[in-house]
Amino acid sequence: MTNIAYIRVSTIDQNTDRQLDGMTFDKTFTDKLSGATTDRPQLLAMIDWARAGDVVHVHSIDRLARSMSDLLKIVADINAKGAHVKFHKESLTFTGDDSPMQKLMLNMMGSFAQFEREVMKERQREGIAKAKQKGVYKGRVKSVDDAAILALLASGKSVRAVAAELDINPSTVQRAKKNAA
Template sequence: MAEVGYIRVSTVDQKTVRQLDGVRLDKVYEDMCSGKDTNRPQLKSLLDYVREGDVVHVHDISRMARNLEDLITLVKGLTGRGVQVRFHRESLTFTGEVNPMQDLMLSMLGAIYQFERSMILERQREGIIKAKEAGKYKGRPASVDREKILKLLASGLSIRKTAKEAGVAASTVQRVKAEVGVI
């Protein structure tokens, strides 16, 4: 039986030290990416690693998933394989045994975290709209020098040589050509 920890933060600026602090673990998987979906490398590794009898420790429900469907799928998938899932902040442990109160708590808390994420994204969109209206938001700076690519193409270089000279992929050169209508 292995005691396995799963830790997730959304950005590299955030610290993981408070999550599962003081919990004795045999192995820890740590992701530094959004919890918007389950496409996370360390989560996938954890799912491949754990076996029947293992316990997966997670600081809180929002660290495992930020939407209810993914949360329920992960917990049921793990417990269906005989793996326990323990959420420390909420003091909930899922074993696969029928427990209507725990299922209700998981669903309610999962829905709250999903709602919270939706509200954050809505406020972010509103802020971007306001910043654009005020002329303060210009978006991400262009990462491709379109003018340089067009000049190189106009000088007679092939797509591959232009890509190499501009430091971009050939598909980027083709996309720039298509955007400006150069054949």
């Protein structure tokens, strides 16, 4: 049996110290990415690493997933490997042989995590709208100049190749291309 820790914070600047503090584990996986998606390198590595009899320790449900469907899938994937998932803050453990009460608790707590994320996004949208009305919000500062993007496109590189080279999203390349037309 291996005790595995999964720790997640939303940004690189955030500190992971408070999660599973004072506990020791055989293997620790840490992501510094939003929980809004399951496309997290360390999450995927942790699920791949888990074996029958292992216990995956997570500080709280919202650290594993922010959407109900993602939470249920992640827990099911870990359980399918014969490993257990233990959420310390909620004092819940899921083995795959869970009782109806355990399933209810997972669904309820997962719903709260999803609700919290949706409320947070709604507040953010409202704040941005108010700032735009006041002329204070101008959007995010561009990390790459359109001229650099257009120069690479003009050299014959594809949208994806330009995005990869400049470490930007392909949609940013498409937008620069559209604005230049």
